[in-house]
Amino acid sequence: MPTRLYAVLTVLLASCGFKPTVGAGDASGPPGDAAVDAPDAGPIYTGKCGSTGAIHDNFDDGVIDNEWRAAGLTTETGGVLSVTPNSNLNFGGYITKHRVDLTGTNVAVEVPQMLDTNSNATAALYLVADPTHYLAITQQDGTLNAEWDTGTNATDLGVDYDPVADRWWRISEASGTVTFEVSADGAAFTPIGTVASPPWVDDIEIAIGGYSDGVVTHGTVEFDNLDDKLDPAGWCKAGGFGDQFMRPTVGYAWTARKTPTTGASGCTATVNNGAHFDQSGIPNSRCWLANGRAYDLAGSYAYAHVGPITMQKPGLTTFLRAISDNVIDAMMIDFDTGNLCAQIRSDTPICRPYDVAADLYWRISEAGGTVVFDASPDTMTWTPIATVPVPFPLNALEIQLGTESTIAYSGPVPLVVGTYNESQN
DSSP: OOOOOOGGGOOOOOOOOOOOOSSSSOOOOOOOTOOOSOOOSSSOOOOOOTTTGGGGGGOSSSOOOOOOEEESSEEEEEEEEOOOOOOOOOOOEEEEEEEETTTEEEEEEEEEEEEOTSSSOOOEEEEEEEEEEEEEEEEEEEEEEEEESSSSSSEEEEOOOOTTTTTEEEEEETTTTEEEEESSSSSSEEEEEEEEOOTTTBBBEEEEEESSSSSSSSEEEEEEEEEEOOOOOOOOOGGGOBOOOOOOOOOOOEEEEEEEESOOOOOOOOEEEEEEEOOOSSEEEEEEESSSSBBBTTOOEEEEOOOOOOOOOTEEEEEEEEEETTSSSSSEEETTTEEEEETTTTSSOEEEEOOOOTTEEEEEEETTTTEEEEEEESSSOOOOEEEEESSSSSEEEEEEEEEEEOOOOOOOOOOEEEEEOOOOO
């Protein structure tokens, strides 16, 4: 039985039953006068939005694409991703920044070179919801394993590994069943195991790489042509996902982040009858919620019920941000020292005085090539803060909600975001 090491993958998300409601378009429709039906100048996609087809990589460009996070000893060279695991505790490889939906589709990758098959080093394709909910194909000690953990018991089915017949690995989902498959040519696949589709199959991250069996290395595993046979898919429209934050935990739809990550904590994002961002008053503290998926803001919108903000401190800001994977292209609405401001990248913000009664909802939307930043007391009547031409592609953005404190003050200062893309009664 292989040693299951995914629980110590360095990028992990909290577990909870909440799932986002997304579809091929803006399922809930826009509130009030929100932007609708604007042309999308981005790529043309044929796959289901938010599905695994949103992540493609043939690793030919020699650099890590923005859709990935890298960990451990990794390099792209010669048209492949090479991973040399050197730890039995920390995963080495690539991990997607955003969650995707496996329902009715698959994740496939070519594995042209393997680690030493006489060692306990592990090469792996993981599809993971959280440390105790995952699907995987792994190779360890000459055995190829179909693995899954549904939160109660981890299970594996093993067969002898054949570097020729098992060159391609695929995990697919159809009609309530997940199938683990292998292939010599990436065309004809042979199943090695099946399991009933878990309820979180629509909320997974993709990870390719592995572990060593200690601090020593046992060769390099190569990956190529990830999902190159899938129809390319885009991300779902931002307005199609809403959240009332009524559950007691963050869930899969968001990731809670903060700085500093260790030591004294000034703020931690939590969810319980609203999203809470309470600053303690220490300097250089920031906490926020970030969407688990990426979203397409073109012809769509993102808005939140923020506050009201009644306690103001110097250096304390609150923000609704839409940011690209390159972390340079970003736009936001933020409250700063009594003003409500709109900002693109690090450009000079456009500000007006904050109105505690009229600025309860903050919205960023796009229509006809124009980005609109506005605010509303009720999601019915919106007052502009600023309008700007579309400054960068909007088809793959992470939405963030949070606060930041740059200087010390006497605290605490509470903040509640009541809803996201939902009106609050």
